[in-house]
Amino acid sequence: MIRSKSLATRIADILIIGSLLGLSLLTLAPIIHTVAQSLSNGAAAAANEVIFWPIRFTWSSYTSLFNGGGFFRAFGISVERVVLNGVLGFFLTILMAYPLSKNTRDFPARRFYIWIVVFTMLFNGGLIPWYITIAHLGLINTIWALVLPGAVPVFNVILLMNYFRSLPKELDEAARLDGASPWYICWKIYVPLSLPALATVTLFAVVGQWNSFFDGFILINNPHNYPLMTFIEQLVVETQAANLSILTPAQIAELSRTSGASLNAAKYMIGMIPMLAIYPFLQRYFIRGIRLGSTNE
Amino acid sequence: MLLKPSAQRKTVRPIRRSAPLRPKTWSYHLMLFPGLLFIIAFAYLPMAGITIAFKEYIPALGFFKSPWVGLENFKMMAVLPGIAQIFINTVSISSGEIVLLIVLPVILALLLNEVRQMWYKRTTQTIIYMPHFISWVILAGMVLDLFALHGLVNQMLSVLGVKPINFMASNVWFRPIVVGSFVWTQMGFDTIVYLAALTAISPSLYEASALDGATRWKQTVHITIPGMTPTIVLLSALSLGNLLNANFEQVFLMYNPLVYPTGDIIQTWVYRTGLVNADFSLATAVGLLQSLVGFILIVISYRLANRFANYRIF
Numbered sequence: 249m250i251r252s253k254s255l256a257t258r259i260a261d262i263l264i265i266g267s268l269l270g271l272s273l274l275t276l277a278p279i280i281h282t283v284a285q286s287l288s289n290g291a292a293a294a295a296n297e298v299i300f301w302p303i304r305f306t307w308s309s310y311t312s313l314f315n316g317g318g319f320f321r322a323f324g325i326s327v328e329r330v331v332l333n334g335v336l337g338f339f340l341t342i343l344m345a346y347p348l349s350k351n352t353r354d355f356p357a358r359r360f361y362i363w364i365v366v367f368t369m370l371f372n373g374g375l376i377p378w379y380i381t382i383a384h385l386g387l388i389n390t391i392w393a394l395v396l397p398g399a400v401p402v403f404n405v406i407l408l409m410n411y412f413r414s415l416p417k418e419l420d421e422a423a424r425l426d427g428a429s430p431w432y433i434c435w436k437i438y439v440p441l442s443l444p445a446l447a448t449v450t451l452f453a454v455v456g457q458w459n460s461f462f463d464g465f466i467l468i469n470n471p472h473n474y475p476l477m478t479f480i481e482q483l484v485v486e487t488q489a490a491n492l493s494i495l496t497p498a499q500i501a502e503l504s505r506t507s508g509a510s511l512n513a514a515k516y517m518i519g520m521i522p523m524l525a526i527y528p529f530l531q532r533y534f535i536r537g538i539r540l541g542s543t544n545e
Numbered sequence: 546m547l548l549k550p551s552a553q554r555k556t557v558r559p560i561r562r563s564a565p566l567r568p569k570t571w572s573y574h575l576m577l578f579p580g581l582l583f584i585i586a587f588a589y590l591p592m593a594g595i596t597i598a599f600k601e602y603i604p605a606l607g608f609f610k611s612p613w614v615g616l617e618n619f620k621m622m623a624v625l626p627g628i629a630q631i632f633i634n635t636v637s638i639s640s641g642e643i644v645l646l647i648v649l650p651v652i653l654a655l656l657l658n659e660v661r662q663m664w665y666k667r668t669t670q671t672i673i674y675m676p677h678f679i680s681w682v683i684l685a686g687m688v689l690d691l692f693a694l695h696g697l698v699n700q701m702l703s704v705l706g707v708k709p710i711n712f713m714a715s716n717v718w719f720r721p722i723v724v725g726s727f728v729w730t731q732m733g734f735d736t737i738v739y740l741a742a743l744t745a746i747s748p749s750l751y752e753a754s755a756l757d758g759a760t761r762w763k764q765t766v767h768i769t770i771p772g773m774t775p776t777i778v779l780l781s782a783l784s785l786g787n788l789l790n791a792n793f794e795q796v797f798l799m800y801n802p803l804v805y806p807t808g809d810i811i812q813t814w815v816y817r818t819g820l821v822n823a824d825f826s827l828a829t830a831v832g833l834l835q836s837l838v839g840f841i842l843i844v845i846s847y848r849l850a851n852r853f854a855n856y857r858i859f
Contacts, residue, residue, distance in 0.1 A: 257761060260659070261659075261661075264659050264660060265660065265665065267656060271653070271669075271673060272669055275672055275673055275676060275733065279675070279687075281687075281690075281691070282687055299697065299700075340579055340580045343576040343577070343579065343580060344577055344581075346573075347574075348577075355570050355573050356570075357574065358573075364584065368584060368588040369843075370840050370843050371592070371836055371837075371840045373590075373591030373593075373594050373595050374591070374595070374829060374832030374833060374835070375819065375828070376594075376815065376819040376829045376832060377590075377593075377829060379819075380602075380608065380825070381586070381587070384607065385586065396583065396586075396587070399583050400583040400587075402584070402588075429572065430569065430572040430573060430576070434576070458680070459680035459682075460680070460794075461682045462794055477680045477682045477683075480682050481682040481798065509690075512686065516686060519682070520678075520680065520683050523678040523679065524679070526678075527675075527678045528671050531670070531674070535670075535740070535741070538737055538738065538741070
């Protein structure tokens with residue numbers, strides 16, 4: 249590309265780079281604030297002295313977290329749900345996406361199945377019937393209440409299906425001529441060729457499972473079995489919001505800033521670090537893998 | 546040798562497929578079976594449960610044996626004060642998010658597209674995707690902390706001589722903070738689709754226009770933006786389907802009774818009525834109304850997307 253480095257171009261470059269830098273800082277600011285709080289003396293954090301740099305640096309918030317049992321029990325439950333859901337969902341998503349990626353000519357029932365799948369994206373029973381169904385299935389208070397309802401993320405099935413459809417059809421036909429079974433074609437040909445899409449759907453499933461708190465909140469009654477995000481939410485937000493209606497606005501705001509500011513920050517840090525440590529490595533996959541639906545040229 | 550499909554079409558009519566070429570569809574049915582079981586259990590059984598909107602649900606009797614009451618729950622809903630308000634709150638919050646999450650990611654993608662230093666571009670992308678991967682429990686905690694009476698935002702305002710504002714208890718500020726923080730978490734991630742659209746623009750267009758003396762601004766206006774337009778149209782059409790979907794987890798974590806007048810959305814109301822106050826049937830009726838309107842909106846949005854952007858979901 250031919251471009252003269254005129255003055256106007258340089259100014260434009262500086263403005264563009266500067267505004268993006270500003271946006272990056274705006275994104276990072278609350279996170280840096282949290283890091284600084286988590287590494288500060290508890291009293292300093294509670295007194296709102298901490299901005300972007302720790303005051304009276306200490307690891308004590310983290311050590312008290314590591315010493316208390318509840319936090320890491322919840323952490324373990326979250327790992328468990330992520331692994332169970334991730335493995336189950338991985339196989340189920342592939343097994344659904346592959347047949348649905350076939351042409352109606354090769355698989356006439358596709359039209360019927362795909363409507364069953366897509367209809368769940370258009371309409372749902374709502375929160376209450378969903379809750380009652382899970383209760384009737386006897387899943388309340390078990391890890392399966394967190395794992396099974398999200399085992400087939402329809403969004404991911406469609407995403408993977410469209411990726412499969414973007415692969416050349418000759419692959420399938422040639423393999424079939426050689427006598428390969430659909431199972432063999434799916435696992436030995438389509439799956440190895442679809443790593444960007446598989447990495448993307450697995451990342452989405454894992455992040456969704458790790459970060460969700462509301463299912464733990466309503467489906468698990470025993471705080472000993474809470475997944476991590478529900479555990480954090482119960483300790484932080486709920487204690488702040490307790491009896492809000494009988495307090496004055498000033499008292500409510502005060503309450504949200506009192507004890508444990510640095511401890512809460514440390515909980516946030518440990519809660520978000522696992523996902524923040526994974527996604528940059530998968531960035532090149534998910535920026536290519538995201539593709540819901542297709543536009544016909 | 547495989548004939549090219551185009552050549553085949555011109556010369557001979559397509560021959561009926563011979564037996565070995567036709568896939569064994571029973572395998573396909575078998576593959577779909579386990580996933581379908583899950584979809585039936587966790588998507589279609591709850592749909593059958595919608596019948597309790599027309600019943601007086603008694604937990605001991607279950608979905609099917611609870612007595613029918615016809616449209617009683619809907620009549621109750623019609624006279625209940627505040628129902629219209631939760632729909633207004635939901636639409637105000639979601640429409641703000643929809644508009645900003647089209648405009649800002651487009652601008653952001655255009656800016657990123659102009660960055661020549663690849664390392665800078667990639668680092669910026671990684672940073673602005675970050676909030677998308679953080680749980681709302683943590684994000685909401687951070688927002689509540691920043692906007693607290695003695696939080697960082699009020700500290701900065703006090704430097705400017707502004708008296709502390711109790712943001713999270715204010716019906717003026719609650720919606721803008723919800724919309725703003727949602728946009729803050731999503732706008733980076735939402736640039737991905739637009740950046741993908743930009744990579745599809747042929748570099749030769751830029752080269753040719755540069756030879757003709759086009760400035761960078763003119764290239765943006767006449768090449769880059771037209772190249773993105775189909776994607777913008779598509780995502781605008783599809784986002785219509787979200788008009789009744791404010792982010793439940795976020796609002797649930799950020800609101801409090803003081804801001805119910807502006808911040809209580811359909812889903813939070815359904816949650817409190819159904820699961821806190823155990824008025825299952827009334828909550829289901831309101832949820833059903835939301836699902837039905839949402840269904841119509843999504844169908845319209847898909848039609849629009851199909852018509853204006855030639856889009857099909859499958």
